[in-house]
Amino acid sequence: YFWIDKPSFERNLIEHIAMDEVGMAYAGLIGEQLFYKDTCGSSKLPWVLREGSSLDIKAASKTIKEHNLASPGKPRQQLKARTRTNTNLLLTEYWDDLKLISHKLYKVKRLSFEDLKVLLIKKSTKKEFWKKQFREIELLFGDNVPDNEDIRRILESD
Numbered sequence: 001y002f003w004i005d006k007p008s009f010e011r012n013l014i015e016h017i018a019m020d021e022v023g024m025a026y027a028g029l030i031g032e033q034l035f036y037k038d039t040c041g042s043s044k045l046p047w048v049l050r051e052g053s054s055l056d057i058k059a060a061s062k063t064i065k066e067h068n069l070a071s072p073g074k075p076r077q078q079l080k081a082r083t084r085t086n087t088n089l090l091l092t093e094y095w096d097d098l099k100l101i102s103h104k105l106y107k108v109k110r111l112s113f114e115d116l117k118v119l120l121i122k123k124s125t126k127k128e129f130w131k132k133q134f135r136e137i138e139l140l141f142g143d144n145v146p147d148n149e150d151i152r153r154i155l156e157s158d
Contacts, residue, residue: 010148010152012152013148013151013152013155014067015067015069016155016156017155018063018064018066018067018069019069019083020155021059021060021063022060022063022064022069022080022083023083023086023087023090025056025057025059025060025063026056026057026060026083026084026087027087027091028053028056029045029053029056029057030084030087030088030091031091031098032045032053033045033088034088034091034092034095038095060080060083061080064076064079064080094126096124096125097120097124097126097130100119100120100123100124101116101119101120104119117130117134120134121134136154136157139154140154
């Protein structure tokens with residue numbers, strides 16, 4: 001998110017956005033674990049796959065520390081574990097959609113926003129969910145700058 005350091009943002013909005021950043025940092029590793037489990041039956045990743053995720057794990061830790069999302073020690077470790085669990089649940093719930101996207105990317109190598117929108121709204125079993133998500137994305141990134149109320153409503157609706 002490019003808004004994370006806007007001075008006009010309330011603390012809870014910054015925390016919510018920062019936590020989404022942490023979840024995204026973990027998503028690559030968790031996605032690889034889910035894929036590996038889907039393919040091989042084991043969620044224990046080989047060393048080479050774990051090694052590539054170290055930068056993402058460091059980025060998640062840095063975001064947690066920079067935004068003081070949890071105190072050092074056990075509270076911070078619990079936050080990381082809870083975030084990984086929540087990210088795993090989210091990726092598992094939308095795994096079929098992730099496969100739709102990855103199969104399309106394999107074929108065409110690049111997807112525009114419109115391509116992604118058409119793919120998920122037409123081919124996903126969760127069409128209504130994606131329609132809502134794309135309306136919110138267009139509100140957030142459209143020509144008009146959203147105010148804190150619009151941002152809060154969108155962030156708190158998930």
